[in-house]
Amino acid sequence: MVSAAGTPQPPRRERPRPPPPAVVEAEQQWIFVEDELLQAPSIVEGMAPEEERTLRRKGINFILQVGMMLKLPQTTLSTAAVFFNRYLMKNSLKPKPGYKPLHHYQVAATALFLATKVEENCRKMKELVVACVRVALKDPNKLVDEQTKDFWKWRDTILYSEDVLLESLCFDLNVESPYKTMYDMMKYYGVEHNKKLRNSAWAFLADSALTQMCLLFDSRTIAAASLYCGARMAEVSLEDDDGKPWWEIQHVKLRNIRRACNLMADIYERSPDKDEDANKYSGLRTPEDGIDFGDTPRSMEGVQMTGQELSQSQPTANGTGNATERGSEEGELDG
Amino acid sequence: MATPATGTPQNGLQRRFKGCSKIGEYEMLQKLGEGTFGEVHKARQRSSGNVFALKKILMHNEKDGFPITALREIKLLKMLSHDNVLKLEEMAVERPRAEGRKRAILYMVTPYMDHDLSGLLDNPDVKFQEAQIKCYMLQLFKGLRYLHDNHILHRDMKAANLLINNRGRLQIADFGLARHYDEPVPQRGKGNGEARREYTTLVVTRWYRPPELLLQLRRYTPAIDMWGAGCVFGEMFKRKPILTGQSDLHQAQIIFELVGSPNDQSMPGWHDLPGAEPIRQFPPSNGTMAQRFRELSPTGLSLIKDLMRLDWRRRINAIDAIDHPYFKENPKPMREEDIPTFADSHELDRRNARGQKQALPPAPAGGTVGVGPNGEWTGSGPPPNSWGNGDRRYGGPQDRGPPGVDRPPRGYNDRGPPRYDHRPPPPPPLEGGRRPNWGNGGNLPPPPGEGRHPLPLPPRYGPDGGDRRRNQPPSGDTYIPSYQGGERPRGSREPDERQQRRGSRDSANSRDGYTDERRPYRDDRRPGDSRGVARDRRDGRTRSRSPDRRGDRDGRDNRENRGRNDDIYRRR
Ligand SMILES: Nc1ncnc2c1ncn2[C@@H]1O[C@H](COP(=O)(O)OP(=O)(O)OP(=O)(O)O)[C@@H](O)[C@H]1O
Ligand SMILES: [Mg+2]
Numbered sequence: 001m002v003s004a005a006g007t008p009q010p011p012r013r014e015r016p017r018p019p020p021p022a023v024v025e026a027e028q029q030w031i032f033v034e035d036e037l038l039q040a041p042s043i044v045e046g047m048a049p050e051e052e053r054t055l056r057r058k059g060i061n062f063i064l065q066v067g068m069m070l071k072l073p074q075t076t077l078s079t080a081a082v083f084f085n086r087y088l089m090k091n092s093l094k095p096k097p098g099y100k101p102l103h104h105y106q107v108a109a110t111a112l113f114l115a116t117k118v119e120e121n122c123r124k125m126k127e128l129v130v131a132c133v134r135v136a137l138k139d140p141n142k143l144v145d146e147q148t149k150d151f152w153k154w155r156d157t158i159l160y161s162e163d164v165l166l167e168s169l170c171f172d173l174n175v176e177s178p179y180k181t182m183y184d185m186m187k188y189y190g191v192e193h194n195k196k197l198r199n200s201a202w203a204f205l206a207d208s209a210l211t212q213m214c215l216l217f218d219s220r221t222i223a224a225a226s227l228y229c230g231a232r233m234a235e236v237s238l239e240d241d242d243g244k245p246w247w248e249i250q251h252v253k254l255r256n257i258r259r260a261c262n263l264m265a266d267i268y269e270r271s272p273d274k275d276e277d278a279n280k281y282s283g284l285r286t287p288e289d290g291i292d293f294g295d296t297p298r299s300m301e302g303v304q305m306t307g308q309e310l311s312q313s314q315p316t317a318n319g320t321g322n323a324t325e326r327g328s329e330e331g332e333l334d335g
Numbered sequence: 336m337a338t339p340a341t342g343t344p345q346n347g348l349q350r351r352f353k354g355c356s357k358i359g360e361y362e363m364l365q366k367l368g369e370g371t372f373g374e375v376h377k378a379r380q381r382s383s384g385n386v387f388a389l390k391k392i393l394m395h396n397e398k399d400g401f402p403i404t405a406l407r408e409i410k411l412l413k414m415l416s417h418d419n420v421l422k423l424e425e426m427a428v429e430r431p432r433a434e435g436r437k438r439a440i441l442y443m444v445t446p447y448m449d450h451d452l453s454g455l456l457d458n459p460d461v462k463f464q465e466a467q468i469k470c471y472m473l474q475l476f477k478g479l480r481y482l483h484d485n486h487i488l489h490r491d492m493k494a495a496n497l498l499i500n501n502r503g504r505l506q507i508a509d510f511g512l513a514r515h516y517d518e519p520v521p522q523r524g525k526g527n528g529e530a531r532r533e534y535t536t537l538v539v540t541r542w543y544r545p546p547e548l549l550l551q552l553r554r555y556t557p558a559i560d561m562w563g564a565g566c567v568f569g570e571m572f573k574r575k576p577i578l579t580g581q582s583d584l585h586q587a588q589i590i591f592e593l594v595g596s597p598n599d600q601s602m603p604g605w606h607d608l609p610g611a612e613p614i615r616q617f618p619p620s621n622g623t624m625a626q627r628f629r630e631l632s633p634t635g636l637s638l639i640k641d642l643m644r645l646d647w648r649r650r651i652n653a654i655d656a657i658d659h660p661y662f663k664e665n666p667k668p669m670r671e672e673d674i675p676t677f678a679d680s681h682e683l684d685r686r687n688a689r690g691q692k693q694a695l696p697p698a699p700a701g702g703t704v705g706v707g708p709n710g711e712w713t714g715s716g717p718p719p720n721s722w723g724n725g726d727r728r729y730g731g732p733q734d735r736g737p738p739g740v741d742r743p744p745r746g747y748n749d750r751g752p753p754r755y756d757h758r759p760p761p762p763p764p765l766e767g768g769r770r771p772n773w774g775n776g777g778n779l780p781p782p783p784g785e786g787r788h789p790l791p792l793p794p795r796y797g798p799d800g801g802d803r804r805r806n807q808p809p810s811g812d813t814y815i816p817s818y819q820g821g822e823r824p825r826g827s828r829e830p831d832e833r834q835q836r837r838g839s840r841d842s843a844n845s846r847d848g849y850t851d852e853r854r855p856y857r858d859d860r861r862p863g864d865s866r867g868v869a870r871d872r873r874d875g876r877t878r879s880r881s882p883d884r885r886g887d888r889d890g891r892d893n894r895e896n897r898g899r900n901d902d903i904y905r906r907r
Contacts, residue, residue, distance in 0.1 A: 014519075020414045020415070020416070020485070021416060022413055022414055022415065022416045023413070023414050026354065026413060029350070029352055029353060029354075032348075036348055036350075039347050039348045040347075040348075041347055041348075044347040089348065090352070113400065114400075114401075117400075117401070117403045117406055118406055118410065120403075122403070125398060125399065158400070159397070159398070159400050159438075160438060162400045162401055162438075163401065163428070163438055163439040163441065164439075166355075166401060166426075166441070167355050167426075167428050167439070169355075170352050170353065170354030170355040170425075170426075171354050171355055171409055171413070171425075171426045172354055172413070173406060173409060173410045173413070174410055174413055174414055
């Protein structure tokens with residue numbers, strides 16, 4: 001909210017405004033460098049980094065599954081995932097004397113509960129609880145109602161963990177969903193009907209949701225990276241405005257877009273269950289400091305990616321919404 | 336149950352997060368007032384010594400967790416930063432030490448402001464010079480320009496929501512009803528434009544509600560806040576709200592008496608509005624603005640007329656109001672730093688002051704003290720009788736109007752978290768695969784709670800509770816709640832509206848989802864209390880925070896409060 005009042009009438013479309021400074025500032029305190037992710041409380045408490053990442057992924061899968069059951073929009077789920085990831089930058093999942101952590105599903109359920117309110121997509125408490133129990137027990141048809149113990153356990157957990165979550169989040173609730181930003185950007189360039197572009201951009205966001213991308217880049221950058229990805233896949237170029245490159249118009253840095261794309265390429269490469277498809281993100285690799293699209297290589301050359309630990313146990317990046325966590329063992333809350 | 340990990344572990348992240356601190360970092364001072372979702376306390380930050388206002392967020396519907404209305408206000412305030420908009424410094428958390436699971440009490444921390452405008456105007460010792468009024472109005476317009484330019488409608492403009500400090504700064508507060516405005520923003524010289532989509536009409540405290548809202552225009556615009564600013568402008572001269580309707584219909588009637596009857600020139604399209612029918616019966620009026628505001632210069636009069644223009648499209652916008660010739664002519668707007676300072680005035684103090692006042696015999700009608708009959712800033716001494724216990728306290732629109740009646744289903748109409756991004760939500764994507772569900776829900780701001788004008792308490796029973804105000808006949812209007820029996824919670828929200836709201840809440844996604852209801856105002860105004868006594872009781876209540884929270888599991892909250900209030904009344 002910085003724009004001066006009474007600026008002249010916009011032409012055919014309103015230029016995207018930069019996000020309000022207060023929001024930028026709040027988002028910034030949740031952006032880390034790769035090394036800092038290894039300083040997350042659980043890891044500091046002795047949890048192996050791979051395990052921590054696995055728990056994050058499981059938590060987000062939980063959010064996605066409960067969200068699907070409740071037919072929640074993607075924007076709400078991405079907000080919940082951000083809340084979840086941020087919580088884990090302030091709180092440990094590892095028990096120690098005098099500290100009984102929340103289970104990662106409990107955190108995920110609470111994050112989702114809060115996100116439904118923040119994003120104005122409320123669901124009945126009962127529906128939410130029932131879906132949580134079913135997903136946690138991996139039994140989509142499980143009979144759950146107010147008579148069952150599980151129901152009350154989950155309901156109380158969610159209600160009583162909400163303020164813990166809010167406090168951990170520092171009440172930074174203005175989480176711009178990259179889905180919405182991405183769509184706005186597509187509309188700005190009139191490419192929202194280009195199926196290939198749209199699907200690629202969409203897949204990029206879906207894939208990145210399962211990573212810790214939201215702790216490394218602000219949501220505009222993630223959205224812009226998805227657009228970049230889509231535009232590259234669909235071989236569409238995004239026009240300049242008044243000689244300014246598109247990323248400037250969209251208030252993001254080209255370097256960060258490239259870093260985000262490179263990160264996705266890395267993650268995909270290291271993904272344990274990637275299929276025989278070629279790494280669809282490898283084509284996006286560009287040196288972070290290259291000049292612009294036109295003359296940056298579309299190959300692996302010049303990659304300056306760091307922080308590869310990050311990507312070791314990342315999930316599928318195949319863009320097909322394989323959100324189901326297979327073979328995870330914990331069914332029940334112990335709380 | 337989990338307790339938040341204390342701080343960050345050693346060797347862990349060396350980052351200081353901002354935005355939320357422990358209540359222990361503040362030292363609570365006195366209570367300043369009560370809002371619809373919590374009490375407001377003055378508090379000193381131990382580390383800096385600075386003074387803040389802490390608004391306690393009460394969980395009135397515990398089974399839905401943290402109130403969605405509070406989430407909205409926090410989200411909005413966190414996006415805003417402007418000199419004339421109250422800043423949310425941070426949140427503060429109080430964790431009950433008691434054994435067992437107890438939810439935290441949360442506070443919104445804002446800079447302490449010495450007065451709210453309503454309280455200031457209520458204080459007979461405070462005189463406003465016109466240059467000072469101009470200074471405040473300019474600040475109000477700057478705040479509104481900022482909000483509107485950023486696609487935010489405040490929707491609860493009124494003197495009680497304008498805070499003023501002793502350095503002459505005015506700030507717009509109380510974003511409990513504000514929402515994102517999904518339309519092009521006002522442009523210089525072009526009025527307030529027109530809206531393409533519909534919003535709920537159940538906003539704005541009645542006395543400040545613009546005619547188009549009273550006539551149920553749903554495609555309203557920032558013009559609704561400008562109308563309220565006009566009411567505030569007039570109020571600064573009259574020292575009391577200028578349009579104190581006793582019902583919505585009566586409100587419309589007195590508006591048209593003041594500014595003239597609507598017709599195709601003054602308010603094009605008015606007769607097509609859903610609420611137009613009863614208006615046709617009103618006797619025609621040419622308006623009495625000029626007579627009523629004789630204290631205003633011709634340019635001042637033109638400003639108030641521009642602000643209170645019936646045609647919402649042509650009503651002056653905040654950009655143009657700032658440039659109005661009124662602010663260029665003498666007396667020139669005072670500089671903030673030149674504004675005299677006054678003793679603090681807040682709701683509770685005022686309430687008590689008024690209590691004393693009421694013990695006095697009525698001042699002579701149309702006296703020449705205070706505000707003269709023509710409103711000139713003459714004498715000192717008590718103000719004219721009308722404000723003492725006159726109309727402003729009668730059957731008060733403590734309500735902001737009905738809450739979420741006829742609220743559109745979420746996800747369709749009233750959408751949109753207040754975002755800086757103003758484009759309308761995207762349509763559903765075309766086909767197949769994983770898709771965003773773009774229609775992510777409506778964002779209806781909280782239904783209006785009760786406004787908190789310096790209104791007196793609705794009459795209550797009790798020894799002398801059959802109170803003066805009851806003598807004043809209700810104007811045959813269903814709005815005037817019957818307080819007999821004390822069944823009603825405080826605040827005069829229209830009964831039928833309450834019900835409707837219940838039924839229609841969040842029809843699409845959460846039929847019985849989150850209560851948008853703001854907590855009924857626990858009004859403990861006790862006209863007639865002496866200051867000291869009042870303060871004692873107040874402290875008593877302040878200390879007993881826990882009962883508020885006892886309703887924890889089964890939403891007994893409101894009932895309890897009501898019981899408690901009744902108690903207070905019996906005691907007196
Ligand atoms: N920062 C502040 N400094 C001083 N007083 C304040 C401050 N914030 C609020 N108050 C006092 O508390 C009152 C209520 O605050 P506010 O309007 O924010 O609460 P609310 O719950 O939204 O009330 P309502 O909905 O009834 O208008 C104000 O009218 C004012 O008198
Ligand atoms: Mg208020």
